[in-house]
Amino acid sequence: MSDQGRPRVFLVDDHAMFRAGVRAELGEAVDVVGEADEVEAAVELISERLPGVVLLDVHLPGGGGQAVLRGVRPRHPEVHFLALSVSDAPEDVIAVIRAGARGYVTKTISGDELLQAIRRVEAGDAVFSPRLAGFVLDAFAGSAGEATLTAGLDPELDLLSPREREVLRLIARGYTYKEVARELIISVKTVESHVSSVLRKLQLSTRHELTRWATARRLV
Amino acid sequence: MCGGLSVATGIDVTLVRIGFVLLTLGSGVGVLVYFLAWLFIPLAGETANIFSRAVTDRRGIRLVIAVVPALVLAQVLSSAAGVGFLGSFGWPVLLSAAIALLIRRNAGDEEGRWITEELVPLVHAGDGPHGRWSSVGRIAVGAILGVAGLLVLVLGHPTGAALRLLGGAVLAMAAVIVVFGPWWLSLVRDLMSERQARAVAEERARMAAHVHDSVLQTLALIQRSADDPRQVVRLARSQERELRSWLFEGRPPGADDARTLTEGIGAIQRQVEADHGITVHAVVVGECDLTEGLRALLDATREATVNAAKWSGAAQVSLYAEVDRDAVTLYVRDRGRGFDPGSIPGDRQGIARSIRARVARFGGSVAIRSSPGSGVEVEMSVPRPQSVR
Numbered sequence: 205m206s207d208q209g210r211p212r213v214f215l216v217d218d219h220a221m222f223r224a225g226v227r228a229e230l231g232e233a234v235d236v237v238g239e240a241d242e243v244e245a246a247v248e249l250i251s252e253r254l255p256g257v258v259l260l261d262v263h264l265p266g267g268g269g270q271a272v273l274r275g276v277r278p279r280h281p282e283v284h285f286l287a288l289s290v291s292d293a294p295e296d297v298i299a300v301i302r303a304g305a306r307g308y309v310t311k312t313i314s315g316d317e318l319l320q321a322i323r324r325v326e327a328g329d330a331v332f333s334p335r336l337a338g339f340v341l342d343a344f345a346g347s348a349g350e351a352t353l354t355a356g357l358d359p360e361l362d363l364l365s366p367r368e369r370e371v372l373r374l375i376a377r378g379y380t381y382k383e384v385a386r387e388l389i390i391s392v393k394t395v396e397s398h399v400s401s402v403l404r405k406l407q408l409s410t411r412h413e414l415t416r417w418a419t420a421r422r423l424v
Numbered sequence: 425m426c427g428g429l430s431v432a433t434g435i436d437v438t439l440v441r442i443g444f445v446l447l448t449l450g451s452g453v454g455v456l457v458y459f460l461a462w463l464f465i466p467l468a469g470e471t472a473n474i475f476s477r478a479v480t481d482r483r484g485i486r487l488v489i490a491v492v493p494a495l496v497l498a499q500v501l502s503s504a505a506g507v508g509f510l511g512s513f514g515w516p517v518l519l520s521a522a523i524a525l526l527i528r529r530n531a532g533d534e535e536g537r538w539i540t541e542e543l544v545p546l547v548h549a550g551d552g553p554h555g556r557w558s559s560v561g562r563i564a565v566g567a568i569l570g571v572a573g574l575l576v577l578v579l580g581h582p583t584g585a586a587l588r589l590l591g592g593a594v595l596a597m598a599a600v601i602v603v604f605g606p607w608w609l610s611l612v613r614d615l616m617s618e619r620q621a622r623a624v625a626e627e628r629a630r631m632a633a634h635v636h637d638s639v640l641q642t643l644a645l646i647q648r649s650a651d652d653p654r655q656v657v658r659l660a661r662s663q664e665r666e667l668r669s670w671l672f673e674g675r676p677p678g679a680d681d682a683r684t685l686t687e688g689i690g691a692i693q694r695q696v697e698a699d700h701g702i703t704v705h706a707v708v709v710g711e712c713d714l715t716e717g718l719r720a721l722l723d724a725t726r727e728a729t730v731n732a733a734k735w736s737g738a739a740q741v742s743l744y745a746e747v748d749r750d751a752v753t754l755y756v757r758d759r760g761r762g763f764d765p766g767s768i769p770g771d772r773q774g775i776a777r778s779i780r781a782r783v784a785r786f787g788g789s790v791a792i793r794s795s796p797g798s799g800v801e802v803e804m805s806v807p808r809p810q811s812v813r
Contacts, residue, residue: 378742
């Protein structure tokens with residue numbers, strides 16, 4: 205349906221001004237197939253138009269970005285989601301990732317970076333902004349050595365490998381995937397696979413820190 | 425009030441006061457006269473009396489109508505129980521209480537403040553800190569009084585008469601509760617909703633003040649500098665940051681007195697963004713309270729960040745802080761023009777030295793990585809003292 209290299213993008217945000225801004229910034233580089241400003245309409249339209257990537261606002265009237273993910277993902281797992289937010293609250297961001305989003309970027313991101321992130325998510329990779337990398341390092345705190353002593357932790361899911369930790373730390377420091385690859389003398393593909401693996405752990409792990417973040421939402 | 429009366433009658437104010445005290449001691453009527461006078465005689469220097477305001481205070485009148493029956497009931501019961509010596513004092517005191525209610529609600533501004541600040545605390549003097557013992561004591565005193573009252577009833581009359589009296593009293597009480605109960609309830613609800621409404625109004629006023637001080641000011645500044653995109657971005661960023669710290673962290677705007685690492689980093693971010701018009705991305709992993717060594721580390725970080733803002737030419741700087749078990753490490757990174765560390769220009773060497781010296785004093789280390797065209801990354805680390813681990 206779309207020409208090669210032009211991702212089909214769907215925008216979900218309750219601020220019309222922000223949607224217009226993203227449209228203008230991405231311009232011809234993407235094919236915006238639809239917009240929605242609340243959960244119900246978003247679920248309906250996304251299921252109908254099946255875009256490649258949904259840019260999803262974390263804070264949305266009617267249940268937040270998570271509700272959209274829960275409405276679409278079970279029937280259309282091929283639609284990828286990229287969370288966008290101005291919120292600093294880690295529990296909100298982690299909750300959206302755990303509901304199935306493949307990445308998180310802040311709304312202050314530049315147009316070029318956003319386009320890059322959209323391409324990456326469309327290809328099924330994970331997109332970690334420095335902030336998300338920081339949240340994850342925080343959530344998976346504790347080195348592998350001492351954590352194995354803690355009962356009930358599954359090292360496959362509940363711990364980051366030293367390499368993954370290294371990659372995340374560089375991303376949190378502001379390195380792009382390419383710069384991370386150069387620094388660690390590995391390929392960009394390897395960086396991507398590390399990040400995807402971290403995303404998987406983030407979504408499947410039952411570590412109490414993650415659950416706590418997801419449930420103990422601060423009242424704003 | 426005595427002042428008002430003495431003005432009206434021409435009698436010396438001290439004499440008026442002495443007269444009232446004597447009247448009060450003689451019979452309860454003195455109290456009633458005092459309160460009536462308070463209600464009807466204007467304050468010295470004022471023309472309107474409190475009564476003229478009280479007649480329009482519908483809620484106050486309702487309050488009186490609701491409270492007075494309860495007092496009347498108590499009075500009737502006590503005289504029926506043979507403790508009639510209360511009678512001569514009771515009625516005037518009762519009416520005075522009702523008038524006092526109206527006075528408190530309708531007193532003028534200054535007088536009202538005096539009542540709230542000086543008189544009311546006297547009534548609540550026993551409230552102090554509500555410890556467990558004070559409530560236990562209150563319950564004990566109540567129980568003793570109750571038992572004593574029953575004893576007076578039972579001992580003062582033949583057994584049958586006492587029971588009849590008790591039954592009558594209970595019936596009368598029930599009747600009053602049935603008639604006035606809903607009224608009391610609605611009154612309590614009214615008072616509560618009044619208090620709630622006041623809290624909401626205060627919160628709204630606080631919010632409006634904040635929005636006015638920060639958001640509206642910034643919007644005005646943005647409009648004025650619409651032709652300078654860099655300035656607009658800077659203003660928007662700093663406003664966003666301030667609002668966010670207010671909404672999510674509950675920190676009042678302008679409070680830059682950092683106590684934790686995150687707060688310290690946030691302060692650097694705000695300051696550099698405001699002073700140099702660049703974007704600072706900050707990520708903090710872990711958290712700890714600031715020690716002397718960490719404050720030095722933050723000073724060095726500020727220096728390095730300002731440096732990057734001034735020299736790199738990059739539009740954004742990344743800050744990354746990580747709290748380990750043994751150390752706190754900070755990275756300041758830009759993607760600007762960079763430099764060859766082998767040939768540091770004189771002025772930069774000075775800054776690098778000041779960064780190094782600050783951190784070294786607390787056993788820390790500094791590493792600067794850069795090459796022309798690839799930006800600069802400064803890594804600074806300070807060990808954590810054993811005691812705070």
